[in-house]
Amino acid sequence: MKQRGFTLIELLVVLAIISLLLTVALPRYFGSVDKSKEAALKENLRVLRIGIDKYYADKGEYPSALSDLVTNQYFRAVPLDPMTDSDKTWQAVSPQAAGMSGIADVRSGAQGKTHDGTPYNQL
Template identity: 40%
Template sequence: MFLVRKVKRESRESGFTLIELLIVIVILGLLMSLVAPTMFSKVDSSKIKTAEAQMQMLQTSLDTYRLDIGSYPESLSELRTSNKRGWDGPYLPREVPLDPWGNSYNYSRSSNSGEPFSLSSYGRDGQEGGEGDDADIFHR
């Protein structure tokens, strides 16, 4: 009989009660509510940095194209294929990348700022203008 009681007592003491599990879940939820906003803001800032890096790569490809051809291309697709005389590409290893939000980069041979071309991304919202993470990103 002593053995039976001891076995029952050990089985009651092993494991967690429902209250203990709920407390752990609440604590984890509170920690996540503090950590998640910080982590998600890092995702947005890393996408902005990725867009800037991709535009720098595109600028280098555009400058190389201009050195070979004598002028900048009409569109970014000419960095991959072109029938123009002097073309020595492709100037990009793969297809023209989309910006980190899945939109095409905006390219124009004319620029209002006196630059030989303009290259930009409309940011997270995919529309011209905006503030914060929705702000437009321009090549430098």
């Protein structure tokens, strides 16, 4: 009676092929995840800045906190910083004009840089 099965060499060849495919696919996957987070960060910053500008246009002053944008129904919720997965890590930028207070701009609180070398907190 003839036994059927795989030899050790056949199994090693299959494992070598799988590992070769993984070494090609994984870096592309992680790179695309990072690029999508960067795109989401830029979009969330754009949306927050538009909300701050609309608040200023309506009220004549900047919001004292990002939660004011939610309280006054400019947003349903403060957008997340996709790099930190939190809405608490946004860095508030005060207005440049003398005598004004509040949040005139926001920056990401994440450490690190984009693919083109720009720090996240300078976007």
